[in-house]
Amino acid sequence: MQEEGKIRLGISIGDLNGIGCEVVLKTFEDARMLDFCTPVIFASNKTISFQKKELGLDINYHGVSDASKAVDGKINVVNVWKEVPKIKFGEATPEAGKFAIASLRAAVEALKNDSIDVLVTAPINKNNIQADDFKFPGHTDFLAQELEGESLMFMVTDDLKVGLLTDHLAVKDVSAAINPILIRDKVRTIEKSLQMDFGIRAPKIALLGINPHSGDNGVIGKEDDEVLKPVIKEMSDAGHLVFGPYSADSFFGSDAYKSFDAILAAYHDQGLIPFKTLSFGKGVNYTAGLSKVRTSPDHGTAYEIAGKGEADPSSFKEAVFTALHIFKNRKEYQELTANPLQKQRIRR
Structure with a gap:
């Protein structure tokens, strides 16, 4: 050393x-x-x-x-x-x-x-x-x-931190890849990283919906209601500060992201497009969880x-x-x- x-x-x-x-x-x-x-x-x-x-x-x-x-x-x-x-x-x-x-x-x-x-x-x-x-x-x-460890692609700046549920995966395969075990693992990894790597004692984490408007109560897709919401409730009941799912199209433009220590996006571009737009080339790709x-x-x-x-x-x-x-x-x-x-x- x-x-x-x-x-x-x-x-x-x-x-x-x-x-x-x-x-x-x-x-x-x-x-x-x-x-x-x-x-x-x-x-x-x-x-x-x-x-x-x-x-x-x-x-x-x-x-x-x-x-x-x-x-x-x-x-x-x-x-x-x-x-x-x-x-x-x-x-x-x-x-x-x-x-x-x-x-x-x-x-x-x-x-x-x-x-x-x-x-x-x-x-x-x-x-x-x-x-x-x-x-x-x-x-x-x-x-x-x-x-x-359990790796997590984590894009970070001082003011914005975006993790990914799935990263280098074709969009057509995203929904099938997201399941309760994956969600729990990624939330725990991002939570632990925020505590250990960034000194945030009780991190608040937002999950973005998989479908447009988080499925609109099942009208545009059932994954948000049937997969994301039950796990978020389960983890929230267990004491984790996990919230969502939030509609991705308005989440960043409305500055809602500023109320959370990190955001967990469902797939690559859902998280990286707003991150790179807001970070203006100052962003960092961090492999958390290792x-x-x-x-x-x-x-x-x-x-x-x-x-x-x-x-x-x-x-x-x-x-x-x-x-x-x-x-x-x-x-x-x-x-x-x-x-x-x-x-x-x-x-x-």
């Missing part, structure tokens, strides 16, 4: 043909960032050298053979590969996918053995990462396999601007600060809950 204030922050480099490397390097081009953490990038010296030259970035880094050898006060680069990747900015190539997976696997292994404390992942392309030994639709599913902390920016590879030096690092920088904040909150939570006499100190 690093000394207080020097959390070892691992970074998987993502798709080398996208903007991942650019937002990473731009984030740590500001030397003040090294006051908060020790960054450890999983890539290679030659890869980072090429990217910084192409992007015209003024940044120095320190090559290491292993994350455990990272040096405080420097940007550390773990040499995961010896090859020199062919960078083709703006193109989705199998080679870029191969190196993205290599970086991610190395970073996750370091996270599992505590060589790094937290992980921030740069964007990948869900198509070119597919391989015989990697058949996951994204980071979340892979991390759920590798790390202990034994380790992982965040990422709320954008993708952005091939259309890759290599042009136009990428905005704001969301990646927010992902870094969010990871650090959650790590510290978890440590505090564990210390307080280990001593029953101090539990009341967990802040609202």
Whole structure:
């Protein structure tokens, strides 16, 4: 474990043909960032050298053979590969996918053995990462396999937190996937995360309806009445501050979301469209419910601007600060809950 204030922050480099490397390097081009953490990038010296030259970035880094050898006060680069990747900015190539997976696997292994404390992942392309030994639709599913816990895709800012009942699932399959067990598990996961990761003692959670107008009393669909409502009542009766289901079309526009600590959306776009609209590129994708902390920016590879030096690092920088904040909150939570006499100190 690093000394207080020097959390070892691992970074998987993502798709080398996208903007991942650019937002990473731009984030740590500001030397003040090294006051908060020790960054450890999983890539290679030659890869980072090429990217910084192409992007015209003024940044120095320190090559290491292993994350455990990272040096405080420097940007550390773990040499995961010896090859020199062919960078083709703006193109989705199998080679870029191969190196993205290599970086991610190395970073996750370091996270599992505590060589790094937290992980921030740069964007990948869900198509070119597919391989015989990697058949996951994204980071979340892979991390759920590798790390202990019940994963939840949780989009967060200081003022807005949106979790998903189902994430990378076709819309036609959403209703069939939502059942009482899934709802209970996701509510408990989001509740625990709000308490442990964000310091909210008694979180209020809103569930959005599956159908338009939450089914209009069965006129537009029965799932809300027959699946969501009974579980919400059951959990509410058991003492959980769970409410809904709310009609998704008016929930955000009416500012109703401001009355809750988190919102649980039924499916991907129901939650992410309003979240990204309201967060203005400052949002963070957090994988809640796992034994380790992982965040990422709320954008993708952005091939259309890759290599042009136009990428905005704001969301990646927010992902870094969010990871650090959650790590510290978890440590505090564990210390307080280990001593029953101090539990009341967990802040609202």
